[in-house]
Each structure stands twice: as C-alpha cells, then as structure tokens.
Amino acid sequence: MEVLIGVRGPGYVLLASNLNQVRGITIMKPDDDKSRVLNKHNLMLYSGEPGDTVQFAEYVTANVALYSRRNEELELHTEAVSSFVRRELADSLRSRHPYQVNLLIGGYDITDDTAKLYWIDYLGTKAEVPYAAQGYASYYLLSMFDRHMTPETPMEEALALLKKGYEELERRMPLSLGGFVTKCVDKDGVRVVDVTRGIQLVA
Amino acid sequence: MARRYDSRVTTFSPEGRLYQVEYAMQAISQAGTVLGIQGTDGVVLVSEKKVLSKLLEQDTSTEKIYVLNDDILCGVAGITSDANILINYAREAAQKSLLTYNVNIPVEQLVRRMCDLKQGYTQYGGLRPFGVSFVYAGYDKIHGFQLYQSNPSGNYGGWKATSVGANNQSAQSLLKQDYNDDMTLEACCSLALKVLSKTMDGSTLSSEKVELATVGKNKEGNVYHHIWTPEEIDALLKKEGLFKKDDAQT
Numbered sequence: 001m002e003v004l005i006g007v008r009g010p011g012y013v014l015l016a017s018n019l020n021q022v023r024g025i026t027i028m029k030p031d032d033d034k035s036r037v038l039n040k041h042n043l044m045l046y047s048g049e050p051g052d053t054v055q056f057a058e059y060v061t062a063n064v065a066l067y068s069r070r071n072e073e074l075e076l077h078t079e080a081v082s083s084f085v086r087r088e089l090a091d092s093l094r095s096r097h098p099y100q101v102n103l104l105i106g107g108y109d110i111t112d113d114t115a116k117l118y119w120i121d122y123l124g125t126k127a128e129v130p131y132a133a134q135g136y137a138s139y140y141l142l143s144m145f146d147r148h149m150t151p152e153t154p155m156e157e158a159l160a161l162l163k164k165g166y167e168e169l170e171r172r173m174p175l176s177l178g179g180f181v182t183k184c185v186d187k188d189g190v191r192v193v194d195v196t197r198g199i200q201l202v203a
Numbered sequence: 204m205a206r207r208y209d210s211r212v213t214t215f216s217p218e219g220r221l222y223q224v225e226y227a228m229q230a231i232s233q234a235g236t237v238l239g240i241q242g243t244d245g246v247v248l249v250s251e252k253k254v255l256s257k258l259l260e261q262d263t264s265t266e267k268i269y270v271l272n273d274d275i276l277c278g279v280a281g282i283t284s285d286a287n288i289l290i291n292y293a294r295e296a297a298q299k300s301l302l303t304y305n306v307n308i309p310v311e312q313l314v315r316r317m318c319d320l321k322q323g324y325t326q327y328g329g330l331r332p333f334g335v336s337f338v339y340a341g342y343d344k345i346h347g348f349q350l351y352q353s354n355p356s357g358n359y360g361g362w363k364a365t366s367v368g369a370n371n372q373s374a375q376s377l378l379k380q381d382y383n384d385d386m387t388l389e390a391c392c393s394l395a396l397k398v399l400s401k402t403m404d405g406s407t408l409s410s411e412k413v414e415l416a417t418v419g420k421n422k423e424g425n426v427y428h429h430i431w432t433p434e435e436i437d438a439l440l441k442k443e444g445l446f447k448k449d450d451a452q453t
Contacts, residue, residue, distance in 0.1 A: 071312060074345060076304070083305035111344050 020178030078107030090124030245388030245419030322357030
C-alpha cells in the first residue's frame, strides 16, 4: 500500500511519499524514502514491484547524470526527462520482463520557467497534471484536490492541504502508512519541507 | 613520398599524419565554396554551385544545402554522395533524439554525433574517410543561433563566420575583415553574397550559381528555416548590385 502524492502550483511542485516499507506482515523500515533526485530541478517518486522500483529509478538517475556529463553539464529539463522515462517504460513493456514501476516526476522546467508534474505508469502512460497520486491514495485525495487546489494556490496552502490529506489517509486506509515525507521542487532545487510521522487520531 | 603509408587509412605515418584524412581534405578544397555567417537574429548559408546547366531542375533540387531538422540546416563541400550518407545519418539521429526527449536535438549534439561517426572512419574499419566538410546553421534554446563546421577528421568547431571548399582561405580572411558581432540576419546575407562574389571564379553571379538558405525567427518568435528560391536570390543579388549574368553560357 505505497502512497505517492504530488501537487503543482505556481513555480513549485510538492511531492510526498509514505514512510513505511512493508513486506507481508512486517514493517521493514519506518523511514523509507521512495524517491531519487535526478538533477538539480527534478525529483522522481517510484512505487510498484520491489526490486524493479529501485533498479529502474537508479537507471534513470544514472542516465540523466550521464546526459549532463556528456553535454557540458546541460541539465535535462523536466519535459525531456519525463519523455525519456516514458519511452523506457513503453519499450520495457514489450520485453521479456517489463518493469512494474509507477512514478510521479516533479520538476521546475528551466526552459520555460514553469513547474511541471507528470504521472507515469508501468505501461508508459504519461500525463502532465496539476495534482496526482499513485496507488489507493488517489481514491481519497483526488476529490480533495479537485475541491481545494487551484493553479494559483501558494506552496504553504498546498502543504497544509497535503497534511489534511495525510490525516485522511491514516483515518480511512486499513493499513498504517507510517507518516509522510514531503519534498518541494522549485527554481532553487529540491528540498524536504515536511516529515510527518505516526499521525495520532483520537477515536 | 608517403605512398607506403597511404593504403591503410587507419595507420599513422612516421611523421604522425593520417594521409587518407589529408587527401580527403584535398578533395574538398576543389569543391564549391560554402560560407556561413551567424548574426544576432539568424544564421545564413551561402554556396557556389558547381553543376551548371539550363537543364537542371533548379526549383526542386539543391546541390549543396540540406535540411537536417526543423531548426538545423547544413551546407556541403566535397563528394555529394558521401554527404548524402552523412545527412541521412544526421536526420535519423535528430529524429531518434526527438523520439526519446520530445525536444529538438541541440545543434552541437547533432554536430558531435556526425563527427563521432566521421572519426570512426579514421580509426577502424579499414574504410576510407568521408570526403565531405559541413557547415551547420541551426537554433536551439540553449545557445540560440549557432554556426559549426566539421571536416573528414571528425573535428568540429563553433564559428561566428566560416567557409569550406575552394578559396576558403580568402573567404575566411574577407569575413574576418568585415564581420562584426552586431549583424542582423539581413546584413549577414548581404555580407555572405559580397564575400562569395569576391572569391568565386567566373563572370556569372546569379541564382544559377548560388544557393542561399537561412535559419531565423519570424514575427511571432517562432524559429524557421528557409531555402531561398532562385527568384529570391536574384532579387537580393540585384539589390546588392552583385547580379551578373553571362549570356554566352549554355
């Protein structure tokens, strides 16, 4: 029950993932970071088949870094990163063992100075969206974002909205998610803006 | 004489030279000149055609200037059939990059890809190098309008103004004298034709002998490439007072 969430506003993208890493009936790790920083202005969150996820994420990270090394430190911008990732997943689909990885890619696109959020699934479906979630979280959160998120919502408001969302997920999902780590991507790069652990709900 | 070290293209001579590469450059110095000039708002390519005949279908065939993708043109000096192979390769490389990144390939990356291919033919395979030099004119968001030149060795450089082919040294020194950093595309076109007229042999200077192409930005700010029609070229030549037609030609 991995949860990935993203919201995009003027000049920023907030990306969040839950902290628990579960195998069977055991919580393996209470501080799992389901993300990779691809370059200064791009962050990718991943979920799906264990093993495939990290393999694919690191493969993408390495290729994005290689591009910069080869091309005088030119930073691949968000649109190009998402197209590259989508193409890799689409090619993987018709191979012997497709990667079963679902992603959210958030970035500050330096070629046109806008924030962008991409939802990409293991089939190679890509959509640029104002907000999104991977996993069951979408059933709970999309309606909330429909109601409260606008293209002008400032980052602090969006973060408060996300926190309400975390509360809702802990209240209504049958498996404990262990809290969330929220990161912000804007013109200054990627940084952690919030870590919410063990949300206590008074019955 | 260096005959002994000629046959194997992938071998150095005792003086540390690659003769086949040098011979390729010799072939190119006999070919028609190609000039390129980069301005503040565009790049121009101008070339001297060697194949002349009234029977040539002027409007539909270009001898020396080719489109690589929406934002990049190139001018060719040397063996045209060799050039065709490289141009096809460049077009495929540009589209492959577009397929992966959904963005037009940056000009320098395309140049580098072609040059890496050319370099391969100087190091392994036992095949002769391509007998072509290119002048590339293009645009990308990273560096704006750019001009590059490459040769059979696989080396390339970025230029403000350059030329390849016959008389390229005199063209280069004329360009050095008259070029300045603030030229508009229009001024570049005029300068290119002026320089070409001084380095070309023969008494004719018209669209029969000249090809011209530009990469620029239109009023809406969108990048375009344009291979000029014979009528447009003649109009500019007449405007610059450079138009010359030798009626005794067949």
